[in-house]
Amino acid sequence: MRGLRREFGGRAVIDGLDLTVAPGEFVALLGRSGCGKSTLLRVLAGIDLDVAGAVSVPRRRAVAFQEPRLLPWKRVWRNVALGLRGEDARGRVLAALDEVGLDHRVDAWPLTLSGGEAQRAALARALVREPDLLLLDEPCASLDALTRLRMQALIADLWERHAPAVVLVTHDVDEALALADRALVMSDGVISEDVAIHAARPRRPADPEILALRAHLLELLGVPTPAAS
Template identity: 65%
Template sequence: MTLLQNPTPSAETRLTRGEAAVRVTGLTRSFGGPAILDGLDLELEAGSFTVLLGRSGSGKSTLLRTLAGLDPAPEGTVSMPKERAVVFQEPRLLPWKRVWRNVALGVPGNDARERAAAALAETELAHRLDAWPATLSGGEAQRVALARALVREPRLMLLDEPFAALDALTRLRMQALVARLWQEHDFTVLLVTHDVDEALLLGDRALVLEEGRIGADIPIPLDRPRHHGHPEFQRLRRRLLATLGVDETGTEHAGS
């Protein structure tokens, strides 16, 4: 596989809306059996917020890890920004390092603490700068993980079900936080999720993986902030659920 990492863009050469931040062509990945990703093609527009859905085992996390540079594949071409960061479902904090050191992990220079403090302030955790990870709530730990991504000033933010383990209220707050940070920083986002409502609340485009390729590409032209009760929200919800092979109660359709 060919990985083409775009050079660090200057203020004059940063991508603008309408340009492709990510291009994937013919991406194939297997693990000794049928291909998980099978000649997949994909483009992500600069500054867009794309959500990726699909059944368990459809290759969502495999694609995200490939874009993160963590999971290489033998076939295909991927072009993406060099400046990228990933947030996983688990915070993956080092318990023997204070919060700011977890955020600044791998950040060069003598201003690492200051940069970590700024990122933590953006995730509303400035007061936890010197805390130990064991003292954090689940939501706080995930915000630290988000700050660790922000401190790298990414042009591509990859989110692998980062809210799945959170309680409902904390999840809503995290969704709002991510939406705000995306709007403020204008990075390109790819969010992997199983939650159709989350996809519609956050994304401006929904992709559904089927048989190793993009089986559906559905625009989400809803004004922000979004509300579950809006008729267009409910129409898109029904469409996405049907594409995923389930009805509104979550029951899987026979033969799908």
């Protein structure tokens, strides 16, 4: 993205933003509510096209939202298969469901799934398209603490196996530090901070490097911490 601008009612939510994501790179996007993170993700997904500036994204891209957005009248495998073509479509769907641990829920109705299962089905629907760019809009936000940790571990595992570039929108600094190569802070319509995370995976929350980055990011986001004070 170069010089990206998106206005709503004459007010610029994104204002001259530049962003480069390398192939296979995992980027987490942080920022206060209303700073434009989800708008930026919709632009990358091709959902929002009313923008100025230059945007270049891979043709193969997929998005998973905070809400799983499963069609309740279609069984799980048919939700994952939406838009897929080819004789091997069902086989690819079954393989994707197996990868996210839902091989036993292939023929289930969406309303019978737990929150974590529904989110995993949405992730399978994104991954079955073999995207070069995977866009995640707070996929763990509505999950309980234990399920959130399991989902984060699953996302990390699937990223390592499939190696797409990932842009993750999140409010959770700990999630960004656990998963990403870079944490970007968005404010005033631009990327105001770009923080590289070099700690080895799997990341340990008690790692001094992670603790220092956590304090730094929270301070940037206006959240005081004992370390920052």
